Structure formats: structure tokens, C-alpha cells
Amino acid sequence: MTKPADTAHPPEGSVDPAATLHTGGCHCGRVRFTARGAPLSTGWCHCTICRRTTGAPALAWVTFPREAVEISGTPATYRSSPVGERVLCPVCGAQIAYRGDASPTIDLNAGVFDHPERYPPAAHGFYADHVAWFDAGPDLPKVDDTDSP
Numbered sequence: 103m104t105k106p107a108d109t110a111h112p113p114e115g116s117v118d119p120a121a122t123l124h125t126g127g128c129h130c131g132r133v134r135f136t137a138r139g140a141p142l143s144t145g146w147c148h149c150t151i152c153r154r155t156t157g158a159p160a161l162a163w164v165t166f167p168r169e170a171v172e173i174s175g176t177p178a179t180y181r182s183s184p185v186g187e188r189v190l191c192p193v194c195g196a197q198i199a200y201r202g203d204a205s206p207t208i209d210l211n212a213g214v215f216d217h218p219e220r221y222p223p224a225a226h227g228f229y230a231d232h233v234a235w236f237d238a239g240p241d242l243p244k245v246d247d248t249d250s251p
């Protein structure tokens with residue numbers, strides 16, 4: 103497969119978002135990903151599963167349609183709940199993504215993108231579970247999700 107010209111990330115506002123290419127990967131470089139097109143959404147997740155599986159007080163994510171994302175490097179998976187799994191690097195342990203079994207989307211962890219600054223979170227999920235000392239944008243909309251992470 104020939105790699106299309108990388109038209110990603112020209113100056114803001116000058117590109118069709120559908121033509122955007124997003125890239126990222128784990129700390130050691132074994133697991134890499136590309137995502138094409140515009141993200142469906144971004145946000146913080148404050149659920150206990152995201153916290154325990156990342157070790158961070160909250161997880162920032164960027165959601166794409168599953169078919170828009172290609173992951174390379176033979177990642178490991180971990181079933182973090184009865185309804186979904188985490189994708190992670192088996193070498194350095196970095197978490198790359200969450201996939202809900204029934205969901206047509208995939209949540210890529212914002213922190214493993216090559217340019218995480220391009221995906222500012224737009225909302226808080228599972229805010230009822232947030233760590234009180236963690237200030238991640240107090241003015242964003244706050245949702246107390248009922249679906250399982």
C-alpha cells in the first residue's frame with residue numbers, strides 16, 4: 103500500500119478535517135497508530151477503570167470510527183471490564199486505546215499522540231468519580247455517564 107501524501111496538520115483552519123492524518127505511539131515505539139479523518143469527539147474520562155489502567159488521575163481521549171484507525175506493532179490487550187478492552191504496548195506498558203465490544207468507535211489515549219496539543223478535551227466523562235484535587239478544566243461540561251467504560 104502506498105502511503106498517501108501527508109497533508110496532516112497544515113496551519114489551523116486551512117484544511118478539510120476529513121483529509122487529516124493523525125499519528126501516535128507508545129513510549130518505546132513498538133506500538134504505533136494512524137487515524138484518518140476528523141475525530142468524533144474528545145474529552146476527559148474520570149472513571150476508576152481509566153485511572154487504574156493508566157495510573158493517571160484522569161484519562162484524556164480522542165474518539166474515531168474504528169475503521170479510521172490502524173494500529174501496528176502487535177499490541178497486547180487487557181479486558182478492563184465485561185464490555186471492553188484496553189490496547190497497550192507489551193513492552194513499555196503504555197496504554198494506547200479503549201475499545202468497547204459493541205461500539206463502532208475507538209478511544210485513543212490523547213497522551214500517546216505525536217501532537218496531543220491538537221486534541222483539547224471538550225467535556226468531562228464520569229465526572230462523579232473525579233479526583234477532587236485534579237483540575238482538568240473546571241468550566242467544561244460535566245457528565246455523569248451511566249455506560250460502562
Ligand SMILES: [Zn+2]
Nearest residue numbers: 128130191194
Ligand atoms: Zn512501547
Ligand SMILES: [Zn+2]
Nearest residue numbers: 147149152251
Ligand atoms: Zn474511563
